Amino acid sequence: MTEQALIEQALAGDEAAMRALYETHRPRVMRLATALLGDADEAEDVLQDVMVYALTRLHDYRPERAAFGTWLHTITVSRCRDRARRRHAAGRRMAQWLGLRAPHAREPERSLDRLDAADRVGRALRKLTPLQREALVLREVEELSFREIGYVLGVPLRTAQTRVNAGYAALRRELGQDGESAEGGV
Numbered sequence: 001m002t003e004q005a006l007i008e009q010a011l012a013g014d015e016a017a018m019r020a021l022y023e024t025h026r027p028r029v030m031r032l033a034t035a036l037l038g039d040a041d042e043a044e045d046v047l048q049d050v051m052v053y054a055l056t057r058l059h060d061y062r063p064e065r066a067a068f069g070t071w072l073h074t075i076t077v078s079r080c081r082d083r084a085r086r087r088h089a090a091g092r093r094m095a096q097w098l099g100l101r102a103p104h105a106r107e108p109e110r111s112l113d114r115l116d117a118a119d120r121v122g123r124a125l126r127k128l129t130p131l132q133r134e135a136l137v138l139r140e141v142e143e144l145s146f147r148e149i150g151y152v153l154g155v156p157l158r159t160a161q162t163r164v165n166a167g168y169a170a171l172r173r174e175l176g177q178d179g180e181s182a183e184g185g186v
Helices: 003-011 015-037 040-056 068-087 108-127 130-141 146-153 157-177
Strands: none
Touching: 003 015, 015 040, 015 068, 015 130, 040 068, 068 130, 068 146, 108 157, 130 146, 130 157, 146 157
16 A cells, blocks of 8 residues: 555544554654654654654645655654753763664674764764754765755755755864764764
8 A cells, every 4th residue: 555545544534544654654753853862762752742743634744745754754853853942952962873782792892993983973963053963864864865854954955955064064073173083984
């Protein structure tokens, strides 16, 4: 069944279709919220808020404007901005969204290097402006195109490109300020 068919069934009140939409989009919304907030518990709250809002406001979704997932990203970014404003989250640790796993017993040096690199990147990310951080998370974590980033952030394509590029430049500068090089694809 196509996503549009699920949306139409959900609009008609089909709870199974709503559940299918929720389960399909839950992981990406959670990943985005976690990346933006740096806190899995708060991200879970945002996830619930986003999905309840989206599923009760399906009549507001316009498929001709954007994909359903992109619409959810827009709502998620908005909810995360609201939450960040309320909790003044500028100092939160961002290592969690880097996807770190528990250290491997056979490679302790490599694991320590990854933890150290993640900590440096996390500190550097916290120093970026919220707009730069959002753009980088949407590009690197969610792997959105510049056009999709523009839609999610409510800005023109060129502005989305500029924010991502400015975010990369600021991240490189921040990493360079510590005397560290921007290794590992950053």
